[in-house]
Amino acid sequence: xxxxxxxxxxxxxxxxxxxKYPDFKTHVRGLAKLIKEDAGNIQRELKRLEKIGFLMxxxxxxxxxxxxxxxxPIFKELQSIVLKSxxxxxxxxxxx
Numbered sequence: 421x422x423x424x425x426x427x428x429x430x431x432x433x434x435x436x437x438x439x440k441y442p443d444f445k446t447h448v449r450g451l452a453k454l455i456k457e458d459a460g461n462i463q464r465e466l467k468r469l470e471k472i473g474f475l476m477x478x479x480x481x482x483x484x485x486x487x488x489x490x491x492x493p494i495f496k497e498l499q500s501i502v503l504k505s506x507x508x509x510x511x512x513x514x515x516x
Contacts, residue, residue: 425501428465429457430455430457430458430461430462430465431465431468431469433455433457434451434455434462434465434466434469435469435474435498435502436502436506437451437454437455438469438474438475438486438487438488439488439495439498439499439502439503440499440502440503440506442488442490442495442499443487443488444487444488445485445486445487446485446486447483447484447485447486448462448463448466448484448486451466451486466486470486473489473492473493474488474489474492474495474498475487475488475489476488476489
């Protein structure tokens, strides 16, 4: 269901991770391993999400670590949509 609104597969996966786990912090390669996507594509999407304010980053040594901006204006709504979408997917799978 969420794929209808967020057409980029990589962006959708990133948003799901950070909306579902708002305290999660990771670097590009760690996220690439988690969601099994190319680090280059992830880095591009992380920059876009940081530019609009959904994510924030900080330097730790020579690594850039990303985390959710809980003060993002529509964070709670987006989080709610993600969680509802996840529940709907689980319900559909159980019915099959």
